[in-house]
């Protein structure tokens with residue numbers, strides 16, 4: 001198939017200039033016309049060189065014997081027998097071996113603690129932590145009692161679908177009483193007996209990470225009342241709610257609740273729930289739906305505070321996979337497929353002939369997009385330019401937009417002027433330029449919109465932040 005390409009492009013030329021009746025480019029090379037002074041240029045396949053690609057190896061590093069974007073350095077351009085061996089491969093992080101052929105297993109040292117599951121990445125690893133552990137290595141425990149019992153959650157933050165009034169309407173079993181170990185004659189929440197869809201809700205006033213719930217019944221007039229089974233729903237905005245399903249399970253998860261009036265039952269959320277509003281929905285109640293409870297969790301930035309929330313989010317390490325990257329358009333050098341500047345190439349420090357993203361047009365309508373797969377906290381970005389056949393190209397100014405649905409976008413604003421923030425980008429083909437988002441934002445989708453550039457819009461990048 002490759003052999004046909006040059007023939008096709010040179011046959012095209014031969015129609016104009018009948019002198020060329022044969023393909024001038026050898027060994028599977030691609031023939032390009034209409035570029036610069038020369039009537040044509042041959043782009044050689046790996047392993048060949050020379051103007052018409054009729055020469056094989058031209059030195060120990062040509063073709064590059066190093067795999068996985070390793071760079072080859074010549075020690076001495078001499079031959080021994082018919083192989084070159086006077087070179088050394090400088091490997092990209094995460095690779096080793098004489099030819100960088102070994103992808104180092106970053107999980108080999110078991111970096112994940114507390115039962116976390118490790119996934120090897122290019123030059124990095126990621127831990128999937130069992131609840132209630134969080135952090136890069138699952139080293140932190142997210143187990144703060146959030147304040148139903150202690151009082152940090154105020155009465156005004158607790159509401160319910162209905163309230164039971166006992167003893168001729170004099171006893172109010174209101175939601176504000178639903179505090180673990182609450183004492184007294186009237187010491188818990190009970191839903192009204194006619195309420196067919198009871199719930200009690202806690203508004204935590206900001207997004208929190210919840211890793212568990214402790215429930216308890218109560219006794220009324222000498223009889224035990226409690227919730228035997230319940231579901232949990234949560235919401236970010238108090239308007240749309242999702243019922244907790246548990247990892248990989250389609251049906252709503254039904255939690256096992258209490259068995260008597262006084263003992264406590266702890267259930268873990270694994271994975272944790274990230275939400276501002278949490279609703280407990282009784283499914284099976286004994287005598288009445290009566291509840292005292294506590295929530296277990298932590299601030300979202302417990303992770304950020306310790307790790308600085310400026311972890312690379314995985315452009316370079318490939319935690320962000322190719323199908324999570326897209327762009328407004330994609331440039332092809334000389335219109336050749338082999339030299340397509342895909343958004344999937346926009347990975348920081350990527351090596352190779354085409355090693356960055358570049359759009360078809362150089363205008364301010366172009367963008368590259370990262371779908372992070374779920375909402376993450378974004379605190380910064382590192383950008384980098386590249387070279388296209390020796391020409392230095394980079395983005396010198398850019399805007400950043402973000403979205404939670406991939407449809408409606410917010411452009412990051414300058415805190416002082418309120419206008420779209422213009423970030424200062426690169427000044428050369430290779431150095432890293434870091435910009436910080438102040439304040440950080442939460443988003444699943446992030447777009448970079450080039451605003452000014454040198455030669456052609458050309459971008460490699462990394463996003464910085466942390467989960468949630």
Ligand SMILES: *[C@@H]1O[C@H](CO)[C@@H](O)[C@H](O)[C@H]1NC(C)=O
Pocket residue numbers: 050052054055
């Ligand atoms: C390669 O091609 C050039 C010009 O087309 C020719 O002069 C040279 O002898 C060729 N070399 C080999 C090794 O075929």
Ligand SMILES: *[C@@H]1O[C@H](CO)[C@@H](O)[C@H](O)[C@H]1NC(C)=O
Pocket residue numbers: 219222223224260261262263
């Ligand atoms: C409630 O629980 C306490 C402590 O377990 C127990 O002594 C008491 O008998 C229970 N009351 C009812 C009505 O079940």
Ligand SMILES: *[C@@H]1O[C@H](CO)[C@@H](O)[C@H](O)[C@H]1NC(C)=O
Pocket residue numbers: 361363364365
């Ligand atoms: C950018 O280029 C595209 C494609 O040529 C064009 O449709 C669009 O109008 C241009 N936008 C601006 C702002 O020039």
Ligand SMILES: *[C@@H]1O[C@H](CO)[C@@H](O)[C@H](O)[C@H]1NC(C)=O
Pocket residue numbers: 392428429430431
């Ligand atoms: C491109 O970057 C490399 C590595 O930093 C540097 O050595 C080289 O001089 C740069 N090339 C140009 C043309 O600026």
